[in-house]
Amino acid sequence: MSTILDEMNQAPMTALHRRLARSAGLGIFLDGYDIMIIGAVLLLLKPLWHLDAHAVGWLGSAALAGAFAGALIGGRIADRFGRKAIYLIDLITFFLAALLCASAWNITSLVVFRFLLGVGIGADYPLSATYMAEFMPTVKRGGVITWTFGLWTAGAIFAGLVGFTLVHLGPWAWRLMFLVGAAPALLVVWLRRSLPESPRWYLRRGQVEKATQVLQQLVPGLSDSQVSTILAAQVQTIHTPPVPVRVLFGRRFLRATLFVCLPWFVMDLVGYYVTIYIPQILGHLGFHGSSSKLLGSMILSASFLIGYIPLALLVDQIGRVWPQILGFIGGGVGLGIVGLTALESPTKAVIHGGTVEQVAMFSTAAIVIMFAGMLISQILNSFGPGNTTYLLASEVYPTDVRATGHGFATAFSRLGAVASTFFLPMVEQHIGTPVLMLWLAGGSILGGVLTWFLRVETTCQPLLQE
Template sequence: MNRQGGLSTANVRNRPGADRQRGHALGAAMLGMLLDGYDLSIMAVVLLPLHSAWHLHATETGLLMAMALLGSLLGGLAGGVFTDRFGRRKLLFPNIFLYVIGALVSAFSPDVSILFLGRFLTGLAIGLDYPLVATIVAEYSQPANRGNRFARVNLAWYVGALLSTGVGWALLFTGAASWRWMLGSAAFPALALLWLRRGLPESPRWLARNGHPSAARAALARLYPEYTSAELGTQLTAFQGHRQPWRVLLHRVWLRRLVLSIFPWFCLDVVGLGIGLYFPMVLRSNGLAGSDGAAAAINAGFVLISALGIVYILSRLDRWGRIPLQSAGFALMSLGLGLFALCSWNGWIAGIYAGAAVYSLGVGIGPSVTVFALAVEIFPTELRASAAGLATGISRLGAFISAVLFPVLEKSWGIPLVLVVMAIVALLGMLATLIYGVESRQKSLEDLERVHDRVATP
């Protein structure tokens, strides 16, 4: 055993088949994030033919883009509580069935109101899944590679975004109803996720903390078949601890952690989803892309830059830490947006693309991964999903506000001023990270929970 409550990395690595079940859990989490990336990003392409087919005005466009985010807000809040109360497995399947229903309702919508409903249902399903996925990654990973696994899961989001952009671009040529095929196509990765999640064991940490020692031992043995009987017992002892009531989060030390988990993620979604959802339309309306297909292709290029940023930190996140990378990422986002705004005023196209590239790289090397990790790593087992759900809900509130206001503000203020505001929001995310930062690199979840145990216990 190492001092962090887990087997040594070398011991785990040298035993055949040690990662099979943990790889299953990681795959289920990655496909869940891929679905979110696919769903949100497909809308950026959907808007191109839908706007022409239904002649949506700015308010309708904003509300349409915001419905899934509103659903995610409510789903995140509810999903976190349900996951902590009833276990990690209970929501593995119902939320995906709900997503399939929402995707089909969206695809067959006869009017805007039904389309709003379909998008709300898909968002609700994804919101329910977010705290579940984050908790699975945290609780089914070793301290030495937990950051790497969070990076892989968030890289899957960008794979989903790129996949949906490619699918959307291909379907653009099917005619005026192409947007229906785009929205319906999201049901396919959802069905694949249902298949992958079968047989995933319950979290041993949740079972141990909720008074199910025998089930916890069996689940741990499935996840870590290389453990000896003595090692299983020692690990389960580490999982057990004093249960914290929800009101402990009102204590100063935990409130600081809540701010760290919530506010930077809120800033990221205000900026990232506001820009991400409307970037192809910005390209078209500002004459930066000559066709819908060109706008979708350019958008895919910047999504790829963010994905490459995550690839860069895959082997570094567990060495460099969450806080330095999150701070640097927000700084690059703000710099890129400032350059984008300045060059928009001056009409310098090369500078606009350079600013967008810097911004996209900043998203990838830091906040897109780290906010997701910090939302679960720094909280007790019995409150972990609830804290992640709260962070998800409030972040999606920021995205909802951005989605509703972005097209309206762009029309009244112009894109340069909107981007300046976004740059300021990114700077606020960086400042909150530096002020409230709690580093979780190479620490077990139990170590992170016990650091302030004596202070935080009522």
């Protein structure tokens, strides 16, 4: 006799599956927008508020630091009180914080409000990933989560379009950029208002009848006799005691925890710098004027689709591990091309602020080669760790600690993101963009090595329940 989990693992995609994916995906879209819009905002605020590298670092990393706290808190609450418990609260936090960002009056207030926005973003990561993983059929799970998480990039592209459109309106346009991110959050709250609780979570609480009711919503074609048979089989299932949080760091799951944490940390350390600060990086690589920098940023963000679409189509066939390895190593090669080309370009001495500085003189060919290297890095990152790290963290743990585990991995990765956005702008000032690109290239290749040695393949495997 089949159980509720058997039916869920083998179920066809239904309207409820698609609604779940849309509600999660639109939240992720907003994550991408609000994380990335800060790059365009800084183009206006940096001269307006006379921001130095430290202030830029604070603004760039504030939301990511908030995401660290939100992921830890949100994941634990979701495991203890249910996935629905804060699935609306995190978006409401998101909405209110975006409004506050638009009303900020100085650097301190904006950093605080960006931190609060990050709390909402961080809580949504483990919630959306766990929610989708626990509802989706086994053979479709990887593809659906990848398609959905790809909306982060759509949000990032939209942020570039908004920045490109509004940046010419005047120095006050940065407030509009934040308001644009607030409006769609209300739509996501409406979509999520009546979503059901996860049957897997109900089952671990012994609430079999509630789990069966959700199954009937998920697979509406089940007859009364089939439901009765499934219910009888489920009641006979032997349940083990709840899994404690410390299991994440015990013998059974330590390898999995290292596997989902360390490569994701590396991905964020490398990826967030070359994503959030794309306009500034392009300025250091020969692009001049806000329009050309924002246009280049949009092209690089859109190139993510070239790697993301094949991965979403193939991830349930080729697995998660090999794309992640290829993405890390290929991305490192792309960044290496940027760094080496920049180092080989001639320089000239200029006087800036009373001191003599060596400024690179990039030829058109050098600029094209460096931009191509950035494209390679973006495309291969999207085919691998830019998506697989999020997916894998939702698949390696049992139901009792799935959201907590994903939240911990998200929080750990955000340490890399905070280091990337806060410290690397200051590091770049001392060592220069070319050398920093080479450092990041080495870090990306290290991510591929870590993935290989720690690998845990989850493709087409049922989720662990206990």
